[in-house]
Amino acid sequence: MKNIDTSRLKSIVGEENIKTDPADLFIYGSDSSVHSASPWVVARPANTEQVQKIMAYANQDKIPVVTRGSGSGMCGQTVPVKGGITLDMKKMNKILEINPSDVFCRVEPGVVDDDLNQALKPFGVFYPPTPASSRIATIGGEIGNNASGVRSVKYGATRDSVLGLKVVLADGSLVNLGARTRVEATGYQLHKLIVGSEGTLGVVVEATLGFVPIPKFRCLGIANFDQLEDAGKTVADIMGSGIVPSMLELVDNVAIKAVNKTMNLGLPDVQAALLYEADGMVKEAVDYEIEAMQEVCRKNNGFGLVSSYDAEERAKIFLGRKKLFPALSKFSDLLSSTSLADDMAVPYSKMAETARKIHEIAKRNNIIMTAYGHCGSGCMHTKILMEPNRQDQWESAKKAVSEIYEYVRSVNGTTSAEHGIGISKASAFKLEKSDSLNLMSNIKRAFDPNNILNPGKLMDAHDDWVTATDLRYMVA
Amino acid sequence: METRPFEPKHLDKWKSNLDSCIRCGYCYEHCPVFKHTRWESDSPRAKLIILYGLLAGKLEPSTYIADKIFSCFHCGRCVAACSSGVPLIEVFTDAKRDFKGTAFEVSGTTSITNSDCAACLTCVRACPHEARDFINGKIVTDTVKCQSCGICIDICPNNAASSCLSYGTNSSALKNEIGNFLEKDTSKAIVFGCNWSYYPDFQSSKMDRAPSEYKILINMCGGRLEKTLILEPLLQNGWGVLVACCPDGDCEHDGNVKAKLHVKALRDLLGQMDINPERLQLVQIKHGDKAGFQKAIDTFMETINKLGPLKQ
Missing domain, CATH: 3.30.70.2740 (Alpha-Beta Plaits)
Incomplete structure (x- = not known):
């Protein structure tokens, strides 16, 4: 450990919230990427004031600070290449407010995406960016990466849902960015700049997020293709036709073979498959969009078209895509x-x-x-x-x-x-x-x-x- | 005692599995040890990273590391959740083999025996993993075989069995949690949930407002809840207690059978004391039936709210 006054950090967050053993540092030096580099110390702040104090100290002594959520990033964002302090934000995990009438919620950065959606569900709304890792991904990490997921085609990425942020700057000062309104034209939209900045501009300590109604109807379909080009043209034709799918996923033959080999799912051994989904509050509107997408699939030689509103049937259709990630690992x-x-x-x-x-x-x-x-x-x-x-x-x-x-x-x-x-x-x-x-x-x-x-x-x-x-x- | 140097002989065969782990972290949310400490370094992924560090010569063996490796309840949830199909429990067991007999060997969550032991051999007979033995006049635990199920702790008539690390699942830790929760004016009930059945369904974030009327406390098995612990919430001004355990035939320790007997006896006792027995209920929920568990809690809370506080 270099030039770190751990006693000072302990006085800020408490001794029980500091880790300095080489094993802990080695663990916190990894994420889901291929990289590895250990921090000098791991600190687990519980509130904004503690983050401010840590940053003021780090800035004064020019100590690197890396903010970390669940460490599920895939490119080494939380791997501390220059050492320093890793801030484990998982303790700041409170859902502070759900405000249905103003259509926003306020959360601390350590809140897990799925937890937030579970809390929003009784209000009939959801937070849409949701990456595949939503079961462990924290909102802070998603903001750092501008995360998105399968439904971002319709609902946008994290940046589209962030209305405001409280951010502790490098010198320990606290700024309120954005607003609690759907639109804002008040100077530079600095909260949008923080989204996707990978912890290089400040430490997010609170986020104000928009949400959208949970659609009453959701229909998922699949189409197979003997030519990858046909599947690709179908994507372009669907997106260019004015239809707004809530999901449009491509799986190629290597992926299909991997799933069949490791999971024995018996998917058709085709060159490509497309999964398409539409959702909405009115069934006729969803029907219209599904039929329109299927028409485009047929026009581009798609076959084996199946679709369903039933949750179990949808899960079956999506199974190949869902199992792809583990299939590739195995x-x-x-x-x-x-x-x-x-x-x-x-x-x-x-x-x-x-x-x-x-x-x-x-x-x-x-x-x-x-x-x-x-x-x-x-x-x-x-x-x-x-x-x-x-x-x-x-x-x-x-x-x-x-x-x-x-x-x-x-x-x-x-x-x-x-x-x-x-x-x-x-x-x-x-x-x-x-x-x-x-x-x-x-x-x-x-x-x-x-x-x-x-x-x-x-x-x-x-x-x-x-x-x-x-x-x-x-x-x- | 003479020790041998640490050599990762058994671990060596898992090298490619350690590479296969894509470190996605999906094992975290399932691990009772991580859920208790909330430190990433206590997650199953962290254990694999440590073992890689030992094999690669990037970490030196230590009792600190051994404590992490020997801290596992063998619930196997991480194995089921693993994206890469890494047989984590087998890897951890081989790591324990490599640590066993070295200066770094610790007991972690495995059971130990204190000086109150009467050598009655009850625990030896009860251990489903053949981890306890009577050697040279003493009961000893094989820390590799021990799966931290806690049956010996529960069954020992002299309370001579325990574990060094319980991660919030032993009686004294649960008693503290009950006291802390029921201190609040808004608190009404305690729900005991079995580590094997329900824990994976609980997430990590907290609502800042509208504090919950009940708290779910995780124990190692419904059958291991002492009668006094089941009644503890009522003694601490709680309005009710819900004990959740596995359906008949699903518990590999038959702990659910024991839990049912305990609850039945205690409900009779409450009746004799003119306390409505409905304040203490037991539900059997199938593994992973999140919605069923929540529904059971909601129904129980409805009853409890109708009954009102115990002392009126």
């Missing part, structure tokens, strides 16, 4: 599923071509990749299945990742749709945003002149993500 004893180049977004018209390109690049680099994702919001997920103990596999992965991002930029896509940049995607991010990096650095300096908030991330991250930190695997 694909082979030798291969590990890694999150690299895992959430790019491309224009709808390029969706099928992107999936093809991903397979082509994977084959050329001797690794296995799959393509799936929330294509309704332009997001394409991938996983790289590789032998993580082989150095040459990391070289291959690095090359493949670089080629994929080069392609994504060439079609005016973007590096990350929902998982953020962190360490793993920093080099691609810097290439994509080269003309605005200087501006971003100036903004960072304005918020954090001593560069203590999550240093070494985004534009300050290492260009070679493989050597930026220790890898979490034993590489030979």
